[in-house]
Amino acid sequence: MSSGLVLDAATLGLPGRPPLFRELSLRTGPGEIVTLIGRSGSGKSSLLAYLTGTLDPIFIASGQIRVDGRDVSQLPPERRRIGILFQDDLLFPHLTVGENLAYALPASVSGRRQRRERIAAALAEGQLTGFEDRDPSTLSGGQRARVAVLRALLAEPKALLLDEPFARLDQALRSQFRTFVFEHARAQALPMLMVSHDPADAVAAEGPVVELAPFADAAAASSTAAPRSFNR
C-alpha cells in the first residue's frame, strides 16, 4: 500500500443540503505539503475535522481516510495518529510547558528519565532549553507557537494537518516559524495538509495546491464537480 495520507472519495455535507464537496480525493506523500485553499464556507475546516475524526456529528460523511495504507476512517481521533496545529497555540493553560509536552509523549516512551530527556531534547530543538517548568502564559507568542509544534510532533503522528497555523503571527515571525514547522515535519517525513489564505505559505510549501470550490459554483461549472487541482 502507498505511504502518506490519502483521502479517498470523500463526500461531506449537512442533511438536507447539497454536500460541501463530493468525491474529493487527495494524496500527500511523506514530507510533502498539499495546500488547501478556498473561500470561507467551502468546507476546509470541516474537511480537517473529518480527517481528525472530530467532525460535528450532525454532518453526513462518506469516504475513506488512509494513513500509510491503514484505513483509519472508523477509528476515534486518538487512534488515527493524525496531528493538528491550529491558528492558536492552544497550550493547555493549567499545565507547565514540560507537562504540555509530556501530555503528548506516547506512553510507550517509558521511564521517568527517558521521558524527561525526550522533552528536554524537544525543547532544545525549539531553542527553549530549560523551559520545562514555565507557565505557558509567561512565554512570547513565538515561543508558544514553537511549543505547540513540538507538542504535536512528540505524539509521533503519521500525518500533520495545519489549520492556518501562521495566520496569527506577524510578518517577521511568520516565515521563520513556517520554516521551523516545515523543517521539523519534513525531518520526520510527515505528509502534511495545510489550509491557508496566504499565497506565501503555498509557495513555501512547494507542493500541490488544491482549491475547494463551493459546491454550488462547482456544480454550475461541471456536473462531476471535481476539485480543481494544479501544480505550481
Place this chain on the structure above:
Amino acid sequence: MATALRPLSRISRGWRPRVLEHLATLLLWLVFATPVAIGVLGTVLPAFGILPELGGSSLSLQPWRQLFNVPGLPEAVLLSLTTGLGTTAISFLIVIAFSAHWHGTRWFGRLRRLLSPLLSVPHVAIAIGFAFLIAPSGWIYRVLAALGLAAGLPPDLSTVQDRHGLALILGLILKEVPFLLLMMLVALGQVRVGESLTIARALGHSRSAAWQAIVLPQLYPQLRLPIYAVLAYSASVVDVALILGPTTPPSLAVLVWRGFHDPDLNQIFWASAGACLQLLIALFAILLWRLGELVASASGRRRIVAGWPGRPSRIAASAAFAGAALVVAAAMAGLAATLLWSFTKSWTIGSAMPEALTLATWMQQLPVALKALTATAVIGISSAMAALLLTIALLEEERRESLKARQRHYWLLYAPLLLPQIGFLFGIETLLVRSDLDGTWSGLVWTHFLFVLPYVYLSLSEPWRALDPRYERTARCLGRGPLAVLVTLKLPLLVRPILVALALGFAVSVGQYLPTLFAGAGRFQTLTTEAVALAAGGDRRVVGVYTALQMFLPALGFALALGLTRRRFQRSEAGV
C-alpha cells in the same frame, strides 16, 4: 449519490456500544424526568379519587367537591394569582429599569456586587429577616421609637401576614430581584449590548429608550424561562408564605399543604385536587404573562414605527436606582436583624439597638441545632454531588451529540422548574412509600436532587460550552481518549465553575422546605424546616440563631469554591 452517504456517527463511533453513549440521557429519564412525571400523575390520580392505599379505587369527583367547599378557597386562589403576578411584575420592572438606566455605570457594578451574595441566602432566611424588620415590634418601629417618631406600644397593625399578601409579595421580591438580575447578567454577556446601544444612541435615541427598543427584545428570550419559573414559584410558594403570608385564608398552596399535612388522611383527596388546581393556576399565570408579552412587544413595535426617541428622565433613573437599592437595603438589614437578635440579651422598645448582648442563645442552641445542621449539610452535599456528576455526564454527551441533545436536555431539565412543588411532591412521596424509601436518607437526598439538578446544570452548562473545543480536539489528536481528556484537561480547566455549580446546588438544597417534609416522613429536620417551625411565634433569639446558620452554610460553600480556585485560567474560561 446520496445513498452513499452514511451518518458519521456510525463511522467514528462504531467501537463504542450505543447504550453507553446515551447513558447520561437514560439516567436523566430514569432518576429525574420520569419520577417528576410520576409525581404529577401521583397527585392527579388522588384528585379523582384514585389512591389504593387509602381505599380510593374508583374514579370520582368527590375530592373536587370537597375542595370547593373548603372555606376561603376563592380568596386563596386569588391570593396565589396576585402574589405570583405581583411579585414577578415588580421584580421584573425593578431589574429592567435598573439595567436600562444604570448598566455600564459604576453604580451598576456596585449594586450588583451587593446583590449577588443574596443569591446564596435561602428564601426562608430572607423572609424571616424581612419579618424582623417590618413586624409591628420590628427593627423599623424600634428605630422610629428611638428617634421619638413613635411612642408607646407597637401599633396593632398586621404589617406581617396582612390579608392582601403585601408583605408576602415584598418579601419574595427581595429574593427574586437578585435572581432575575443574575439571569439578566448572563443574558447581557451573550448580546452585544454596547454596540447596539451606541448605534441606537447615535441615531438619536435616549439611553433608556434605546434599551427598551433594542436591547431588551434581544435579551428577553433568554429571560423568559427564568421569569416563568419565578412566576410559578411565587404563585405557589409555601415556606415564605407560612412566615409572611396571610393565615385566614392563606394562599392556595398553604391551604393545600395543610390538607396534605392533616392528621386525617382523608383530607389528602381534596388536597390533591387543590394541588392540581395549583398547577392550573401556575399555568394560567404564565399564560397571562405571555399575553402581556405579546401586548408589550406589539406596542413597542408601534412606538418604533411611530418614532419615539424618548427623553432622558432623571426621575425615572433615580426611581430605578432607588428600587434596586431598597431591595438590597431591606434584605441586608433584615439579615442583620436576625444576626443581631441571635446575640441579643435584652432589647426594649424605645432603643434602636439591643441594650445588652450575650452568647448565651448560641451556646444553648448550637448543641440542639447540631443535628439539623448535620442533616442539612449531608443532604446538601450528597444531592449537589449527585447533580454535579449527572450534569457533567450530560454535558459530555452533548459535546458528542451536539444541538439536538442540548435542546432535549434543556426542556427535560427546565420544564420541572415551571411546576409548583406542591403540584407533584405528594406523588413523589407516594412513589417513595411504594418503593420503601420514604423517611430514608437516600429517599431524601434523591428528592432534593430533583430540585438541585436544574440549577447545577444551569450554572455549569455555559462555562462548559464556552471552553474552546479545539483544546479537546488537540488533546484527542495527541492520542488521548475521551475519558482521559475529561479528567486531565477539562476538569482541571473548569474547576472553578464546577465548584461554583456545586456550591449553588448545595445552597439550593439547604433552602428546600417542602421536599424535606414530604420525603422525610417527619423523621428529618433541617435548618430550614426548623427555622420555619420556630418562626411562627418562636423566640426571636432562637429564630435568629437558626436563620444565621441558614445563611452561613451556603455562604461557606461559595467561599470555599471561590477561595480554593484562584483566577488562573481566565483565557480558557472565556473561550473563543
